[in-house]
Every structure is written in C-alpha cells, then in structure tokens.
Amino acid sequence: xxxxxxxxxxxxxxxxxxxxxxxxxxxxxxxxxxxxxxxxxxxxxxxxxxxxxxxxxxxxxxxxxxxxxxxxxxxxxxxxxxxxxxxxxxxxxxxxxxxxxxxxxxxxxxxxxxxxxxxxxxxxxxxxxxxxxxxxxxxxxxxxxxxxxxxxxxxxxxxxxxxxxxxxxxxxxxxxxxxxxxxxxxxxxxxxxxxxxxxxxxxxxxxxxxxxxxxxxxxxxxxxxxxxxxxxxxxxxxxxxxxxxxxxxxxxxxxxxxxxxxxxxxxxxxxxxxxxxxxxxxxxxxxxxxxxxxxxxxxxxxxxxxxxxxxxxxxxxxxxxxxxxxxxxxxxxxxxxxxxxxxxxxxxxxxxxxxxxxxxxxxxxx
Numbered sequence: 146x147x148x149x150x151x152x153x154x155x156x157x158x159x160x161x162x163x164x165x166x167x168x169x170x171x172x173x174x175x176x177x178x179x180x181x182x183x184x185x186x187x188x189x190x191x192x193x194x195x196x197x198x199x200x201x202x203x204x205x206x207x208x209x210x211x212x213x214x215x216x217x218x219x220x221x222x223x224x225x226x227x228x229x230x231x232x233x234x235x236x237x238x239x240x241x242x243x244x245x246x247x248x249x250x251x252x253x254x255x256x257x258x259x260x261x262x263x264x265x266x267x268x269x270x271x272x273x274x275x276x277x278x279x280x281x282x283x284x285x286x287x288x289x290x291x292x293x294x295x296x297x298x299x300x301x302x303x304x305x306x307x308x309x310x311x312x313x314x315x316x317x318x319x320x321x322x323x324x325x326x327x328x329x330x331x332x333x334x335x336x337x338x339x340x341x342x343x344x345x346x347x348x349x350x351x352x353x354x355x356x357x358x359x360x361x362x363x364x365x366x367x368x369x370x371x372x373x374x375x376x377x378x379x380x381x382x383x384x385x386x387x388x389x390x391x392x393x394x395x396x397x398x399x400x401x402x403x404x405x406x407x408x409x410x411x412x413x414x415x416x417x418x419x420x421x422x423x424x425x426x427x428x429x430x431x432x433x434x435x436x437x438x439x440x441x442x443x444x445x446x447x448x449x450x451x452x453x454x455x456x457x458x459x460x461x462x463x464x465x466x467x468x469x470x471x472x473x474x475x476x477x478x479x480x481x482x483x484x485x486x487x488x489x490x491x492x493x494x495x496x497x498x499x500x501x502x503x504x505x506x507x508x509x510x511x
Contacts, residue, residue, distance in 0.1 A: 147505070148177045151239040152226065153204075154185030154246025156195050157319070157431050160412065161241035161264055163199035164321035164497035175505065179205040181229055183222045183246040194411045199322065215245055215276050222249035230257055237504070240288075241265055241318070243281035243430075243451075251284040262504065264318055266291035267298020268451035277430075278451070292500050294318070294434075295454040295489055315499040316491025319431055320438050324494030326413055333417035339380065339405060341421070347377050347475070348422040352384035356428050356446065356466070360394050367391075367399050369468045373426075373475055374403035380418060382407045424478055426471065433461045437486055442478050446471055460486035 149169070151162045162180065169178035182204035196203070208225040210218060226249060230238075240250040241264040254261050263284050270278050285291055285307060293299055294317040302312050323330075336343060349370060356362055370379050383391070383406055391397040400406060410418070416435060419425055425436050425443045433452050436443035437459030444462045455461035462484065464471050491499075 147175065147237065148179070148233065148235040149237045149239060149504070150179045150181055150205075150229070150233060150235045151241070152181050152183065152246055152250035153241065154183040154210075154222070155242070155244045156412075158241045158244065158246065159195045159199055159201060160322045160431070161318045162239070163201055164318055164325065165239065165264075165500060166201060167325075168497050168501050172501070172505065179233065179235075181206040181208065181226065183208045183226070183249070184210045185218065185222070185244060185246045198326075198412045219245045219249045219252075222246055223253045226250055226253045227257070230254065230259060235259060237262060237289075239264060240284060243268070243277040243284070245276070245280060247284050248280040251287045255287040260289040261287055262290035262292065262500075263288035264292045264500065265294050267293045267302045267312070268295075269297075269301045270449040270451040272449050281451075290503065292318075292496075292503075294496075295452065297453050313499075313503055314491065315503070316493060316496040317434055317438075317489070318496040318500070319434055320492045321494050321497050322412075323416065323435055323438060326416070329413045330417045330420060333414050335410070335414040335417050336421050339407070339418075341378065341380065341418075343421045344423045345377065346422055347373060347379045348418050348425045349379055349381045350384065350425075350427045350429055350432065351387055351446070353428040353447070354386075357384075357387045357390050363387075363390055363394055363396055365468045367396050369472055370404050371399075371401040372472055374401045376476065376479055377403075377423065379404045380407065380422075381405065382410045382415065382418075384409060424475060426475065433459070434492075437461055438488055438492055440486060442483050444471055444474055444478070454489045458487050458489060460484050 153159055153162050169176055206229050210221045237260045238250055238254045239262045240247045251261050266285050272278055291312045293314045299314055351357055351366055373379055381404055420439050425441055428446045433443055433445055433455040437455040442460050444464050446466055448465050450463050456463045462474055464474050
C-alpha cells in the first residue's frame, strides 16, 4: 500500500486537492491519503468553509503556522512538517500551487528523500519580485512528478532543463472542482440575496501586496471602483489583508453607494457571482482560469501572468497596473468590446483522474 500526504496551506490549494482526495477514497485498499494543513491562510473560519464546501475531511495534521515574513513562515512549516514526515514515513507528498507551503513541503521532503508531486507545475510569470514565482520555480526543480495545467508549462520546464520524463500534461485541476460543483454554483442564491441583476454587475477582487499595501494604490482602487460604479453596480468581497489596510488608511467608508462591500465568500457563492457577472476585475491567479472556463470577461490588474493561455485563447485581458487603463478597458468591455474565448486543452474536469493514473501506474476508466 502506498501512503501519500497532500500538503495544503491556502484556499486555492484546497480547491486543487479536493478532486484528488475524492478519487483516492475509491482506492483506499491500495492508497492511504492524508491531508496536512499548514495553516498558512490563518483565517480559521474561511478555511473551514472551504473544507466543508469541498467535501474535504478534517485535516489529519494541522501545523498552525500563521503569519510572519515569507522566510519565517517557510522555515516554521519546514520544522513542523518534518515531524509529520518522520512520524508517517510516506511514499510521496503532493504539493499544489505556488504558496509558501508548497515550497516548504518540497524542500522538507527532498532533504528526507521522499518523492514529490507538484500539481500545477511549470507556470511562470518571469517576475522574481513575486514570492510565488520563487516558490514554484524551486519546487519544480525538486519535484519527481511535474503535473502541468497548460502547454506553456511544458515549454518553461524544457527551457529550465527539467527532465521531460518527469513532466506530464494533465490539464487544470481547478476546473475539476468547478465542474463537480457546477450544480451547487448554479443553485446558489447569492445574486438574489445581494439583489443583483444577472449579467448587470461587476465583480472585483484585490489582494496582492503591490496593490493593497500602500495608501496611494488603495486610494486609486477606491477611485477606480467609484468611477466604474457610475456605469454598473460593483461587488467587492474584501480580502482580510485588503480590509485591514482600508481601515488603517481610513478609506473603508470612501466607497460610493453603488459599490457593494461584502465579507470574503465561500467557494460556491464566489463562483456563482463570477458566473453571473458581466465583468470580473482581479489581481488573482486562479480567477483568470475560472473566468476563462466560464466564458466571463476578466481584467487582470497585473503586469504579467503565469497563466498565458487565459489571455491567448481565453477571456482574460492582461491590462497592467495603470488603473486609468483598467477603467478605460472596463468601459470598452461594458460597451461590447468582449473577447470571444475558448476552453483550453484538457480543462475538462478529468485532470485528477489523469494525475492518479500516473501516480499509481494504473489506468482509470472515466
């Protein structure tokens, strides 16, 4: 029997591990699958909502590593995760995504001679000022199985000299969760509860430090949303980091009446809002993928993206961080200048099957 431990730390990780866990349960005689939650996203209530919605069990291990600098957080996760690995002696660990937990898990397992599978491998923004870029690049160097979500990942790994025998193009595992929960997403009452008209509002998220950690950029965001709200109602679920800075700078009450502020939302309700929006404006990574799959126009407020397929064939508009340009693009989209996107290859809801086929070296019938 193989023993596998999946290491999760942030909400996007939960979305990526949930499809794998569902299939692992059907192989319980051959595989023991355990989940270790580092606590990197230390909003315990939000973590619980995501675990409950995604039908994930209570984590087998909870490390309780919350805040601190990137270095402190990574180091503390390594120390505590080593204890779990010494106790459990797994055959393999799975690390999804590109957060500090991903890097910490890969480093720890590598030093202990434990094999590593990286889910969502090969993505590159080519911007080393982003901690995520460092995390995913180093993790890919250490990983034994590199599971790629889009073809740019194959090219990136090849340029970096990664052995092609370790690289597997399996598709986007986040889409597995979206497809699985689409009935629940369609049944969500969030638009009704917020008194929104379908395809007649804009959904917004901001959480990246360069966008929300200083007074000028936050003022610019408030002004942007107030301006756009003159055209359409804006719904803004506020990330705890963003809310804290808005409060610190005295900006929380500066939003116009047509900007609806909400607390962070669960997985199902947020995707229901995204599905029924006319436009999404974000600085997130995963939302670029989800909107592309659902055919929703998305403006990404970043200077680069590690998910170029969402721009090349999807509905994502990579605009940069000039908010005047963001505003102009938003108004153009609202007036009809929409991209006609398509769904990327292997974004079909069956990625987890392909991953597990490779890990257990056994064909699975879809």
